[in-house]
Structure formats: C-alpha cells, structure tokens
Amino acid sequence: MKSDNMSNLIKNGAIWGFIVLELIFFQIAGEFWSLSERAFMDLDNMLLLLKQSAPIGIIAVGMTVIMINGNIDLSVGAIYALCAIVMLDSMSWPFMESLGDWAIPLAWLFALLTGAVLGLINGIIVWKTGVDAFIVTLGSMLGYRGLVFMYNGENPTYHLNWTMVDIAEWDIFGVETPALVFLVVALIVWFVMTRTVHGRNAYAVGNNREAAVNAAIRVGPHMLINFVLIGFLAALSAVTFYSGSGSVNPNDGMLFELWAITAVVLGGTKLIGGAGSIVGTFGGVIAIQLLRKGLGHIGADTATVNLVIGLILIAVLFLDRQLNVKGKEELKV
Amino acid sequence: MTEKTPVLRLEGIVKTFPGVRALDGVSLTLLPGEVHALMGENGAGKSTLMKVLGGIYQPDEGQIIVDEQPVVMSGPLEAKAKGIVFIHQELSLATELSVAENIYLGELPRKRFGLVDWAQLEANTNKILKKLNVGFNAKTRVGSLSIANQQMVEIARALTVDAKAVIFDEPTASLTDAEKVVLFEVIADLQSQGVGIAYISHRMEEIFKITDRISVLRDGQYQGTVNTAETDEEGVTQMMIGRKLDLSRNESHHELGEVAIEVRGLSCGNLYEDVSFEVRRGEVVGFYGLVGAGRTEIAETLFGLRNPSAGTILMDGEEVTIQSPADAIARGISLVPEDRKGQGLVLGMNCRDNMTLPQVGDLTAGPFVSDGAEVAIFDQYRDKLDIRTPGWRQTVGNLSGGNQQKIVIGKWLSMHPNVLIVDEPTRGIDVGSKSEIHNLIRELAAQGYAVIVVSSEMPEVLHVSDRIVAMYMGRIIRTFTSEEVTEDNLIQAISGIGGGKAA
Known part of the structure; x- marks a missing residue:
C-alpha cells in the first residue's frame, strides 16, 4: 500500500517537477541566449503566461472530464471559432446595436448558448447512436468548421467594442480576466470532479463502463452532460479571448483540440479513461505554455517549439509506462 | 412452503434469440429466507435468466412477480429499486476508485447540491466491511486489492440496500477457503433477515453445504426443483446432464517417457521460491x-x-x-491460460481463426493466408477434440465454456507442443464438459505429451494427475504420487500444516 502511495505521488508530482525543471532551464539558458534583457522568471512574464494559456486551458479542463469518461472531443476547436463568430457578429445586429453596451452580456450569452447546444448535439449523437465519440466528434469537427466558413467565407469577422476590451483586460493584482476565468473554471470543475456524485460517477463510467451500467448509473445522460459542459467551456474560452481581440479568422481554433488533449495527457489523464485530474491538467497546460514561451525566450522558432513539445509528450508517456511497471517479475504484455 | 409469500417468482419465462430458444418456459420461486441454488451446464440459460430478471433482456413470454405484483423490469435501476441485488461473477468494479465508492456505486450518499457525503459514505462502508471481516478499509483503492478481495467488495454491495432477493452468480470462483467461510456467514445472515437468495455455482460441495433447494436448467428448459436434503451430487448431476459423473481418483498410468521439462531452484521475486520439479512425457503433473x-x-x-x-x-x-512466449512456443511449450476469455481467445473472431492464430504466419499461399490449410487444421482438431460448433464461421464468443476451452487446447495441440500447461482448465465450465476436458487431458498424456495442470479444485487434480505437487505460499511443500495422496494429506500440505519433506 505504501509503495502504491509513493508511485502515485511520483506520478502526480511529475508534471510539477517538470515545470520546475523548465523554469530553471529557461532562467539559466535565458542568461546566455535570450535577446531580451528581462529575466524569464519575472512576475509580469508569469502573469502573461497564465493569460496566454487561458484559451487552451479552459478547453483542456473540459477535455479532462470528457477523457476521464473515456471519450474524446475533437470538435472543440471548431466550436471555439463558431462561438467567437456568433459573439462578434451578434454585436452588429440592428437590435443589439440599439442596446448599446447592454448588448455585451447578451452577445456572451448567445455565444455560450451556441457552445452548449453544439456540445449537446455531440452528446445526443454519442448517446443515442452508440457511435464512438472519436468518430462522432471527428464528424462534427468538420461539420462545425464548415458552418464557420459558411458564415462569412474566408473573411474575418470583427467587431471592436472598447467596453468589452476593457472588461477583457480588467485585472486584480495583475491577474487579467482570461487568467481569472481559467483559474475559476479549473477550481469549479476540480470541485465537481472530486466532491460531487456526478464527478465520481465520471470516473466510474470511464474506468469500467459495465460496472457503471450494472450500478444503475445512466451512462448516456451522464456523458451528454459532459459534452454540454465541454461545449460550454469551448464557448467560454472563445468569449474570454475574443472579447479582447475583437476579430476572428475562420481558421482560428484549429488544432486547439490536439493542444488540449496534449495538455490533458501530459497532466496524467489516461487516454482510455477512468483516471486523471484537473490539477494535473492545469499543470499540463502550464507546462506546455512555459515550453512555448521559454523556447521563444531563447530564440527558437515555432517549428522547433512544436517539435520539442512533440518529443517531450512521447517521452513523458514512455516514462509513465516505465513507472507503472512494478518490477522484473511483472507479467509481460 | 405454501405459508410464505415468495419474494420473487418467475412464471413461464420464454426468451428467444435468432436461431436459439435460450429460455423455454422457465419458472422459479424464491421464498424469503431460503438459499435457492440455480444449476445447469454452461449454456443452459442461467445467465440469460438472470439478465431477464435484471431487466437487461425483456422476456418474450412469461412474467416476473415481485411480492405478488407482476412487474416489468426496465433495467438494473428498477431491479435494485425493487430490492433485487445482483452479485456478478465477472467483477464489475471501477478499479481506480476507492472501496467505498465502488460499494455505493450509482447511489453515493448525497448532501446538498449533489455533493458526496464522504463522512456518511465512509461510516456506512466501514460498518459493512467490519461485518465481512476483511483486511482493507473504505479508502483503499480497489485496483490495489487482490482478486479475492475485489470479490469481497462486490459482495459487500449486497449489504448496502434493504434487499428482498440477492442473486449470487458464482461468488466463490476466486475466493480462498477462509474467505468462503465469511461469505457463507454473510449469506446465513441475510437468510435470517428473511432475504431470498439465489445462488448460482458449479461447485457441488458449496451447493450442498448452504442451499435449501436446487432448481436445475438444461438447454433453456426447467428441469425441476428438489430439496437439497433429499438429493445428492449424483442426482443433481443427472438432472443437469442426464448422466452420471465420475469423481474417482486417477488410477491408470501411461508408459512414462523421458523427462520433457525439468525445473531446478526456480524463483521469481516473492511470488515463489526455490521450486524444483520434473515432468516426463506421458505424465500429468x-x-x-x-x-x-x-x-x-x-x-x-x-x-x-x-x-x-x-x-x-x-x-x-x-x-x-x-x-518470451515466442521462445516458449518455439521450444514446444504451450500454455492454456487461466482466463480463457481474456487471455486465451479473441472472442470476436471465428473458431478457425482462433485456432490457427499462433501459426497463421506459416499458413500462407503466396502473400495471402491460405484458407484451405486453416480449415483443414480446424476440421482435424474439431473432430479430435469433439468441438461442438455449427461450423468454423461461428464466433467463438457464442460457444459454451467447454467448447471454448477445447478451441484453446486445439490451438496449442496444432502447434505440436512437447509440454502442455493448462491453468484452471475447467474454471467456469459445467460438470458435463468438465469430465470431457479431464478425459481429454488424460488422453493427451497417453499420446506422449508432458502435461502440467494447475487447478484449485481438488477433485480435478485427484482425477487427472499422475503426481500432485502441493504448494503453499510460493513453495513446494510436497509431491504426492496418485497412490499416496488422500484428501486429508493434500489439504494439510496446501495449508502449510505438516507435510514435512519436500520432494
């Protein structure tokens, strides 16, 4: 039992150890290679990092729940873009314009509703057809992205409202709105996953679906709720980001699903479901953002950043596998 | 019998699947405070009947009556709400969750806002665990428990609700004798509270120890119900398979050949230590x-x-x-594993492909797999082992346990091994097919294979072995020949009492 706790500690702590390692590395490497005068581990820099990790972070929180369930959602990037368009475009509808600044909360509401409904559609299809979530959301990813392009062709959709920008850049103690939303969302979902019946059932469903069915957990509706949740969170992510930027390209949010999944997996959630944590995902999101920022800090270009992140992901999963092997006498598979 | 109201009654249940009449007018009455055994060969319809009862299948005809009220079971939720609890044979646990969460899976105690009431959960669970006298607590992660302890967690579920009827489906399959005693106490306890207990098992000694009545199914048909006190193993076996069962000790010995495999001082961590034995051709150990x-x-x-x-x-x-297994196969060692469905077969594949799986790489015609050669191998072993299947296209998952086991054995025989290891060859296999498998093992030895049989069932080892190696806590305590072994000295050896010299 003791060694069990020990290896759990290593596994859960690994991502934080990795983050510390990154910090030290970039701090030192920055001294030699960085073009900027500022140190890497600087409070403003770290706050900026938190803000920049928010869009993917908020989605990754939802993805954690979906993946603990044993599902996956590939359509989040498309939902993100579509909700952004709904939000920005709705601001220029005649009746909305007549509302003045009161149009802002309404536009947010439209976007969040859109996200929830798109998630609901995914959830209903997964529940009622029994088709694997991977396939269903692969389809809806293409479908939703199609809707994005139908809306405004290849052209960007934009609407700049300074009140909205102010809200998006509002801060307490330097923590700006997007970072704040990310933290609050992570906190709430963490609470749901560890303390509520719905959260605990999510683990049971992913871990042993048959057991969950036998225990009279209604698996279909349960999954439906989680798909609505991730749709809503993808919309929330779009709301926090585009309130500040005011302009959305039809290609925005592409590959977001993969970044979110990467962060979730780095954070220790199993691809087959049943295990994982929001805290781990939070660590995973931060680790990726640190890596991007840090490599940028020492002058690497985006292509190099992606290559390194890819290699590290594989290395981490390999390490995880090694940690799970209990010894030489273990049964070989 | 008539003065009590049955807690559960099944009347004339019929369930058909395409091509099969799985249940054909089955009736069953479960009285409060009785332990009612449900017996039958694999494929006799026991599990189908349980699924009908649990609302997973809807019957085509017939009625389920709970407390004299006809009901329609729409699913496990409804069955549970009506006080009918199932203890599944195949562990139905979420291994990443704690013991408490598993026991109360689907009905975690709640506070406001859907929050889990952890204090209550732990208190309730520990109360149940205390009754079961187990060595773990509510917070233990289920995945870290042994299979036997996991089974105890499964059993603990029966104690969470005010059950009217509890259905145990082979609960002792992986329990040790000490744990069985606890289980039987739990059953007796439930019984005294007036709960009706349906008990499905293949193990006769348990059936005769704890049940009051026995109902028998054969080929989906109800064969009748007898009072346990008024019958014996032979009678029940006859009802189940229509013939007698042979429980004698192995007397015959085959011509022994050379030593095929010898093991000297083998150890593996703390799993087992200093194990030495040899197996000759033509011998079953x-x-x-x-x-x-x-x-x-x-x-x-x-x-x-x-x-x-x-x-x-x-x-x-x-x-x-x-x-690696590839080395072992190349040297002529074959293993028929303990977990037939998980380790021995690809359930979704057909009979032929399962049988030729380890050698399909060699069965080629040009770049393609040679259908003809595969079918030839399948036909040969189907006839040799008397595998009953409609044809090689049949999916293995649809065969009965005995026939599945024969497919696994056939698979390895077709590789022409020297040493055949069979681990729990008859686990979950009905009595009739059991003796067929036993005969098959004897026959294989007669043909010159060296056979190692690992088994937890005493009648089985007594019946098939020329020599018996008794193990206790990772050590060989003693090796018996079939002449010197008795039930008593064998039990003593495996319990670590006496036994004395290691052979």
Whole structure:
C-alpha cells in the first residue's frame, strides 16, 4: 500500500517537477541566449503566461472530464471559432446595436448558448447512436468548421467594442480576466470532479463502463452532460479571448483540440479513461505554455517549439509506462 | 412452503434469440429466507435468466412477480429499486476508485447540491466491511486489492440496500477457503433477515453445504426443483446432464517417457521460491494450492511471460532460457491460460481463426493466408477434440465454456507442443464438459505429451494427475504420487500444516 502511495505521488508530482525543471532551464539558458534583457522568471512574464494559456486551458479542463469518461472531443476547436463568430457578429445586429453596451452580456450569452447546444448535439449523437465519440466528434469537427466558413467565407469577422476590451483586460493584482476565468473554471470543475456524485460517477463510467451500467448509473445522460459542459467551456474560452481581440479568422481554433488533449495527457489523464485530474491538467497546460514561451525566450522558432513539445509528450508517456511497471517479475504484455 | 409469500417468482419465462430458444418456459420461486441454488451446464440459460430478471433482456413470454405484483423490469435501476441485488461473477468494479465508492456505486450518499457525503459514505462502508471481516478499509483503492478481495467488495454491495432477493452468480470462483467461510456467514445472515437468495455455482460441495433447494436448467428448459436434503451430487448431476459423473481418483498410468521439462531452484521475486520439479512425457503433473500460492506464476514463467530471478529450466536435459512466449512456443511449450476469455481467445473472431492464430504466419499461399490449410487444421482438431460448433464461421464468443476451452487446447495441440500447461482448465465450465476436458487431458498424456495442470479444485487434480505437487505460499511443500495422496494429506500440505519433506 505504501509503495502504491509513493508511485502515485511520483506520478502526480511529475508534471510539477517538470515545470520546475523548465523554469530553471529557461532562467539559466535565458542568461546566455535570450535577446531580451528581462529575466524569464519575472512576475509580469508569469502573469502573461497564465493569460496566454487561458484559451487552451479552459478547453483542456473540459477535455479532462470528457477523457476521464473515456471519450474524446475533437470538435472543440471548431466550436471555439463558431462561438467567437456568433459573439462578434451578434454585436452588429440592428437590435443589439440599439442596446448599446447592454448588448455585451447578451452577445456572451448567445455565444455560450451556441457552445452548449453544439456540445449537446455531440452528446445526443454519442448517446443515442452508440457511435464512438472519436468518430462522432471527428464528424462534427468538420461539420462545425464548415458552418464557420459558411458564415462569412474566408473573411474575418470583427467587431471592436472598447467596453468589452476593457472588461477583457480588467485585472486584480495583475491577474487579467482570461487568467481569472481559467483559474475559476479549473477550481469549479476540480470541485465537481472530486466532491460531487456526478464527478465520481465520471470516473466510474470511464474506468469500467459495465460496472457503471450494472450500478444503475445512466451512462448516456451522464456523458451528454459532459459534452454540454465541454461545449460550454469551448464557448467560454472563445468569449474570454475574443472579447479582447475583437476579430476572428475562420481558421482560428484549429488544432486547439490536439493542444488540449496534449495538455490533458501530459497532466496524467489516461487516454482510455477512468483516471486523471484537473490539477494535473492545469499543470499540463502550464507546462506546455512555459515550453512555448521559454523556447521563444531563447530564440527558437515555432517549428522547433512544436517539435520539442512533440518529443517531450512521447517521452513523458514512455516514462509513465516505465513507472507503472512494478518490477522484473511483472507479467509481460 | 405454501405459508410464505415468495419474494420473487418467475412464471413461464420464454426468451428467444435468432436461431436459439435460450429460455423455454422457465419458472422459479424464491421464498424469503431460503438459499435457492440455480444449476445447469454452461449454456443452459442461467445467465440469460438472470439478465431477464435484471431487466437487461425483456422476456418474450412469461412474467416476473415481485411480492405478488407482476412487474416489468426496465433495467438494473428498477431491479435494485425493487430490492433485487445482483452479485456478478465477472467483477464489475471501477478499479481506480476507492472501496467505498465502488460499494455505493450509482447511489453515493448525497448532501446538498449533489455533493458526496464522504463522512456518511465512509461510516456506512466501514460498518459493512467490519461485518465481512476483511483486511482493507473504505479508502483503499480497489485496483490495489487482490482478486479475492475485489470479490469481497462486490459482495459487500449486497449489504448496502434493504434487499428482498440477492442473486449470487458464482461468488466463490476466486475466493480462498477462509474467505468462503465469511461469505457463507454473510449469506446465513441475510437468510435470517428473511432475504431470498439465489445462488448460482458449479461447485457441488458449496451447493450442498448452504442451499435449501436446487432448481436445475438444461438447454433453456426447467428441469425441476428438489430439496437439497433429499438429493445428492449424483442426482443433481443427472438432472443437469442426464448422466452420471465420475469423481474417482486417477488410477491408470501411461508408459512414462523421458523427462520433457525439468525445473531446478526456480524463483521469481516473492511470488515463489526455490521450486524444483520434473515432468516426463506421458505424465500429468497437477499443481494444487490456494489462490496466491504461486502456481499460475510458475506456469507464466515457463511460458516466458515472467523473468525468473533465479534457477534454471531444462528441456530434454538441455538448459534453456525462455524470454518470451515466442521462445516458449518455439521450444514446444504451450500454455492454456487461466482466463480463457481474456487471455486465451479473441472472442470476436471465428473458431478457425482462433485456432490457427499462433501459426497463421506459416499458413500462407503466396502473400495471402491460405484458407484451405486453416480449415483443414480446424476440421482435424474439431473432430479430435469433439468441438461442438455449427461450423468454423461461428464466433467463438457464442460457444459454451467447454467448447471454448477445447478451441484453446486445439490451438496449442496444432502447434505440436512437447509440454502442455493448462491453468484452471475447467474454471467456469459445467460438470458435463468438465469430465470431457479431464478425459481429454488424460488422453493427451497417453499420446506422449508432458502435461502440467494447475487447478484449485481438488477433485480435478485427484482425477487427472499422475503426481500432485502441493504448494503453499510460493513453495513446494510436497509431491504426492496418485497412490499416496488422500484428501486429508493434500489439504494439510496446501495449508502449510505438516507435510514435512519436500520432494
């Protein structure tokens, strides 16, 4: 039992150890290679990092729940873009314009509703057809992205409202709105996953679906709720980001699903479901953002950043596998 | 019998699947405070009946009556709400969750806002665990428990609700004798509270120890109900299979050949230590011991699934290292694994493909797999082993346990092994097919195979073995010949009492 706790500690702590390692590395490497005068581990820099990790972070929180369930959602990037368009475009509808600044909360509401409904559609299809979530959301990813392009062709959709920008850049103690939303969302979902019946059932469903069915957990509706949740969170992510930027390209949010999944997996959630944590995902999101920022800090270009992140992901999963092997006498598979 | 109201009554249940009449007018009455055994060969319709009762299947005809009220079961939720609890044979647990969460899965105690009431959950669970007298607590992660303890968690579920009827489906399949005693106490306790208990098992000694009445199914048909006190094993067996069962000790010995495999001082961590034995061609050596005695682990080591930490393996007098199953197969060692469905078969594949799986790489015509050669192999072993299947296209998952086991054995025989290791060859197999498998094992030895049988069932090892190796806590306590072995000295050896000299 003791060694069990020990290896759990290593596994859960690994991502934080990795983050510390990154910090030290970039701090030192920055001294030699960085073009900027500022140190890497600087409070403003770290706050900026938190803000920049928010869009993917908020989605990754939802993805954690979906993946603990044993599902996956590939359509989040498309939902993100579509909700952004709904939000920005709705601001220029005649009746909305007549509302003045009161149009802002309404536009947010439209976007969040859109996200929830798109998630609901995914959830209903997964529940009622029994088709694997991977396939269903692969389809809806293409479908939703199609809707994005139908809306405004290849052209960007934009609407700049300074009140909205102010809200998006509002801060307490330097923590700006997007970072704040990310933290609050992570906190709430963490609470749901560890303390509520719905959260605990999510683990049971992913871990042993048959057991969950036998225990009279209604698996279909349960999954439906989680798909609505991730749709809503993808919309929330779009709301926090585009309130500040005011302009959305039809290609925005592409590959977001993969970044979110990467962060979730780095954070220790199993691809087959049943295990994982929001805290781990939070660590995973931060680790990726640190890596991007840090490599940028020492002058690497985006292509190099992606290559390194890819290699590290594989290395981490390999390490995880090694940690799970209990010894030489273990049964070989 | 008539003065009590039955807690549960099934009347004329009919359930058909395409091509099969799985249940044909089955009726069953479960009285409060009785333990009612449900017996039948695999494929007799027991599990189908349970699924109908649990609302997973809807019956085509007939009625389910709970407390004299006809009901329609729409699913496990409704069955539970009506006080009918199932203890599943195949563990139905979420291994990443705690014991408490598993026991109360689907009905975690709640506070406001859907929050889990952890204090209540833990208190309730510990109360139940105390009754079960187990060595773990509410917070233990289920995945870290042994299979036997996991089974106890499954059993603990029956104690969470005010059950009217509890259905145990082979609850003792992986329990040790000490744990069985606890289980039987739990059953007696439930019984005294007036709960009706349906008990499905293949183990006769348990049935006769704890049940009041026995109902028998054969081929989906109800064969009748008898009072346990008024019948005996032979009578029940006859009802189940329509013929008698042979429980004698193995008397015949075949011509023994050379030593096929010898093991000297083999150890594997703390799983087993200093194990030495030899098996000759034409000989069946039985490994008997409690769950966790290290028998399966030895088999797995010989098959290259585990690396030994010390000791040597000799085949035909030559020292060999077996690093992987591929090595083992190349040297003529075959393992029929304990978990037939999980480790021995690809359930979704057809009979032929399962049988030729290890050698399909060699059965080629040009770049393609040769259908003809595969079918030829399948036909040969189907006839040899008397595998009853409509044809090679049949999906293995649809066969009965006995026939599935024969497919696995056929698969390895077709590789022409020298040493055949069979781990729990008749687990979950009905009585009729059991003796067929036993005869098959004897026959194989007669043909010159060296056979190792790992088993937890005493009648089985007694029946098939020329010699019996008794193991206790990872050590060989004693090796018996079939002449000197008795039930008593064998039990003593595997419990670590006396036994004395190691052979």
